[in-house]
Amino acid sequence: MNKSSYNLEREQRWMQAVIMHPDGVAGGVASAEAKCHLDVPLERIEEVVCRSRQLTSRERLSIYHNAYFARLLECLRSVFPSLARAVGNEAFDELGVGYLQRYPSHSYTLDALGANFDRYLQETRPDRDEATGLSETWPDFLIELATLEWAVNEVFDGPGNERQPGWTAESVAATIASCWPDVQIKPSPSLKVFSFRFPVNDYYTSLRQAASDEDLPAIPDPSPTWLALTRRDYIVRRHALTPAQFILLSAITSGESVGQAILRAATVEEGSLEEFSTKLQDWFRRWTAAGFFVAMESEPFVA
Amino acid sequence: MTAARLGYPNLGLGVGLRTVHFHHILEHQPEVDWFEIISENFMDSQGRPRYVLDQIAERYPIVMHGVSLSIGSTDPLDFDYLTRLKRLADDIQPQWISDHLCWTGVLGLNAHDLLPIPLNEQTLQHVVDRIRIVQDFLERPLIVENPSSYITFASSTISEWDFLSQMAEQADCGLLLDVNNVYVSSANHDFDPVEYVDHVPHRRIVQCHLAGHTNCATHLIDTHDNHVIDPVWELFRRVHAATGGVSALLEWDANIPPFPVVHAEVLKARQYFAAKAPLDRNPSARAANNQASPLAPAHAVPHPLHLVSREVQ
Numbered sequence: 001m002n003k004s005s006y007n008l009e010r011e012q013r014w015m016q017a018v019i020m021h022p023d024g025v026a027g028g029v030a031s032a033e034a035k036c037h038l039d040v041p042l043e044r045i046e047e048v049v050c051r052s053r054q055l056t057s058r059e060r061l062s063i064y065h066n067a068y069f070a071r072l073l074e075c076l077r078s079v080f081p082s083l084a085r086a087v088g089n090e091a092f093d094e095l096g097v098g099y100l101q102r103y104p105s106h107s108y109t110l111d112a113l114g115a116n117f118d119r120y121l122q123e124t125r126p127d128r129d130e131a132t133g134l135s136e137t138w139p140d141f142l143i144e145l146a147t148l149e150w151a152v153n154e155v156f157d158g159p160g161n162e163r164q165p166g167w168t169a170e171s172v173a174a175t176i177a178s179c180w181p182d183v184q185i186k187p188s189p190s191l192k193v194f195s196f197r198f199p200v201n202d203y204y205t206s207l208r209q210a211a212s213d214e215d216l217p218a219i220p221d222p223s224p225t226w227l228a229l230t231r232r233d234y235i236v237r238r239h240a241l242t243p244a245q246f247i248l249l250s251a252i253t254s255g256e257s258v259g260q261a262i263l264r265a266a267t268v269e270e271g272s273l274e275e276f277s278t279k280l281q282d283w284f285r286r287w288t289a290a291g292f293f294v295a296m297e298s299e300p301f302v303a
Numbered sequence: 304m305t306a307a308r309l310g311y312p313n314l315g316l317g318v319g320l321r322t323v324h325f326h327h328i329l330e331h332q333p334e335v336d337w338f339e340i341i342s343e344n345f346m347d348s349q350g351r352p353r354y355v356l357d358q359i360a361e362r363y364p365i366v367m368h369g370v371s372l373s374i375g376s377t378d379p380l381d382f383d384y385l386t387r388l389k390r391l392a393d394d395i396q397p398q399w400i401s402d403h404l405c406w407t408g409v410l411g412l413n414a415h416d417l418l419p420i421p422l423n424e425q426t427l428q429h430v431v432d433r434i435r436i437v438q439d440f441l442e443r444p445l446i447v448e449n450p451s452s453y454i455t456f457a458s459s460t461i462s463e464w465d466f467l468s469q470m471a472e473q474a475d476c477g478l479l480l481d482v483n484n485v486y487v488s489s490a491n492h493d494f495d496p497v498e499y500v501d502h503v504p505h506r507r508i509v510q511c512h513l514a515g516h517t518n519c520a521t522h523l524i525d526t527h528d529n530h531v532i533d534p535v536w537e538l539f540r541r542v543h544a545a546t547g548g549v550s551a552l553l554e555w556d557a558n559i560p561p562f563p564v565v566h567a568e569v570l571k572a573r574q575y576f577a578a579k580a581p582l583d584r585n586p587s588a589r590a591a592n593n594q595a596s597p598l599a600p601a602h603a604v605p606h607p608l609h610l611v612s613r614e615v616q
Contacts, residue, residue: 012376012377012406012420013409013410016408016414019414019416048456048457048458049457050454050457052455052491052493054521059521061454063453063524063605064418064454067605068415068416072415104412105413105415106412106413107413108381109346109371110415111347156351157350157352235351235615236614236615236616238616
């Protein structure tokens with residue numbers, strides 16, 4: 001390389017293209033992206049990166065290349081531990097390398113690294129392009145597992161209501177007595193509700209309880225499940241829901257009045273009105289104790 | 304004349320705050336002189352990490368140490384990042400703010416690594432200009448750390464210690480001298496670590512880092528996963544003597560042992576303070592043959608990997 005043509009910007013873009021390339025330093029140096037910044041063949045990279053007494057330039061650059069993938073795969077594995085165990089380390093690493101190619105980090109924080117992982121699984125599902133209309137179900141399960149694990153990640157360090165005064169069962173009772181159907185309930189900012197095609201929460205639980213050397217549970221057959229995630233005392237809590245509970249909480253979190261939300265839930269709940277009323281009181285008591293709600297709103301809140 | 308440590312206090316012997324120790328620290332309130340946080344782990348936190356930090360900051364002096372400033376990058380400075388960094392600093396009132404002489408990415412990407420820059424007149428001016436902008440924005444001096452590195456560039460024309468010296472003088476910033484990084488880089492780049500620590504401007508050293516590393520036989524990796532080896536302690540003793548004492552902090556980021564073990568490791572510094580003569584063989588000789596470091600497992604991953612572990616029931 002001609003020293004007079006030296007340019008830091010070009011050198012950094014070249015190095016980044018090399019160390020982020022999935023095919024190693026040789027693949028990176030030969031890639032079009034690297035070449036458009038510095039067109040240096042592998043046998044002449046000493047013109048850019050010096051060798052040491054012990055290592056060639058290529059070996060030295062490989063330290064950064066290996067570290068890039070090892071570090072970020074480890075990060076993904078810690079955010080998606082159940083998914084990693086479900087597919088196995090080798091397959092997870094393959095997924096991770098592909099993911100890092102399509103969705104490299106643009107953030108100053110590693111916390112955001114897995115934000116598009118479930119989307120990536122959806123985009124690259126193995127049967128995606130089949131024209132038959134028939135598809136395997138296991139990719140859907142893995143996508144839902146990724147969705148759950150990412151949500152746990154978001155709830156853990158996202159907004160919560162630990163530092164606000166709690167909304168008590170007494171305040172619920174007082175409201176019930178007055179204007180219950182017309183009010184809106186402001187949910188905790190940590191509350192998220194999910195409808196899954198698979199029993200991903202049960203699978204997640206069984207993997208957390210299984211020792212690392214235990215056989216994994218089989219990927220389950222499709223079976224609809226519903227789940228609420230929230231955070232209390234800075235720990236993420238998972239609450240299995242019935243279909244009626246899911247509809248009720250979904251309506252509440254989208255800003256509907258309590259009366260409207262209950263009417264929606266009633267459409268799927270079997271049993272007498274009296275039984276449903278008793279259940280509702282029990283649900284709200286438990287959800288209030290679990291920190292699902294932070295306030296009553298007489299004015300509409302923005303969901 | 305520049306005040307020693309840029310006028311900052313000698314905080315004593317501190318420990319890097321890590322998630323696995325949160326519970327122990329809150330419960331036992333150990334007699335630690337100070338803690339250093341990884342700024343990025345708390346800048347956006349609205350959960351347990353920030354809750355714990357607020358409690359710890361009430362009792363202990365805190366220093367903010369970043370890994371994503373990317374002061375050497377040719378991308379524009381990220382003022383959204385700087386705004387969040389400053390907001391955290393306003394909230395917890397750290398003793399100072401530090402980051403690394405490195406770049407983490409270009410073209411809007413982040414490799415989440417501390418990538419080295421070529422050391423020459425052009426890059427010196429580039430870094431100095433950016434440090435000045437950051438210092439103006441943060442309204443305080445930036446304390447810049449020498450990273451461990453695994454490559455050197457054909458375009459480099461200045462030694463790392465000369466580069467740091469000129470950078471610190473021209474930008475009027477402080478230095479965080481990581482003596483383990485000096486040792487690791489000296490082995491990787493075939494230079495004398497003693498010459499390095501003897502030639503950086505001692506009055507601008509605000510803080511030292513100590514850590515363990517991994518010996519890969521042909522090179523060293525800065526893994527922060529073990530005890531500090533004797534030659535690194537010896538480099539530290541030299542810096543301590545030359546500076547008259549600076550804040551020192553132990554980083555332990557992988558295979559992290561219980562808190563008392565980590566704390567005891569940094570307290571070993573006291574015996575080096577007391578020693579008038581070197582306690583160990585010449586660190587230059589050690590760096591040359593790498594015999595003192597623990598031998599590597601396969602695929603050692605360099606620092607940093609900083610992700611807060613999640614708590615879920």
